[in-house]
Amino acid sequence: MSIRWVAARMTRQEVLRRQPNPLPMHAILSEASLRTEVGGADVLCEQLDHLVAQSRLPNVTIQVLRFEAGAHLADSSGSNGPCVEVRDRGVGVDVRDSKAPEAGMLSFAPAAWDAFVHTIKTNTCRP
Template sequence: MARFTPPTPRSRRLGRELRKLREAKSWTMDEAGKHIGCSTSRISRIESGEIKPRTGDVIELLMAYDVPLEGEPGKSLLALTRELRQSGWWQRLDALTGRYATFIAYEAEAVELRNFEPTLVPGLLQTPDYARAVNSVGRETDAEAIEQRVQARLTRQEVLTRKPSPLRLHAIVSEATLLFEVGGQDVLRSQLDHIVKLAGRPNITVQVLRFAAGATLADRGGFAILSFERDEPPLGYVETPAGELFLESPREIDRLAAVFDHLKTLAMSPAESVKFIRERASGT
């Protein structure tokens, strides 16, 4: 069975509903496993969302729990199971790391993304030329792999215009982001103009953290916080030189949220930020 790293919102939702049905029968995971002929650990991984169960597995569980397949919640849970078995576009790209692909899967389901970047423009706001320059740094020189990553970044940006509910993006960028000539002056100028244009959309907020703000709680690097619908817990995401990290515990998320609020207070207002970016673009 395919495993998630970490569980996705949909896989957790399915697992949570199946757990409720099991508990309604007053069964332990061991008892549920015996009824459908599988191990306790498998039931545990299904309920935690760590694996994508086969449709047949869910049918067996629903029948064991005396849940009609044609009524609710059986019908909806089977539909959710089938959705989990469908591959996302990001899973067909060889150039993406497993954790980055998982982040994209989360991003596709998120309703809000809070993102702080200390040196580079956030991926959802990047132009093709800027993204190409970023993905060419420190990477193999395989042009096809680079282009695949660039196209993946541009496809990700579709969440900002999806209907009926586009992703709400609140991006805070350091002033350094507006100065680093990624790809050269012309690429940077075009990138800054692009940010100004996107900041005019109602679901996109951009703030600039000036050098004058001094030391902050985020001096060690950038991060992202993804929020979801219903009662799905948020997810933290941090990129490090050693790889990407997912943060799931409430304490970790609360810490990231506090840091983001701290940065939001120190940064220029959205209106002042757009004006500053526009001025910087005209001066590059």
């Protein structure tokens, strides 16, 4: 990996935290991308930690396209297939079905969300 490549990548990440105008980011990730190990379990866990940290920024929204959606082109979660939206409000985390936002959302206290993420990481990242 070249130094220029790393520098370019770090610069891209800085725009999410710049002040006064952080770049808004809306990412849709397939569930498979959150479970696929590239570089081993420790690397995957670090990547998941990074995604959790980024999701806590007020300008960042991360959605997960679940396996049940099947092969799917995700364009703002598309017109079919299940997808959830996760939003950290600082005082808690909200999760809702982006296909049916009128159905309400689940709200987690920070400790409950952290426990949930820990459980996913433990079951996914550790044998």
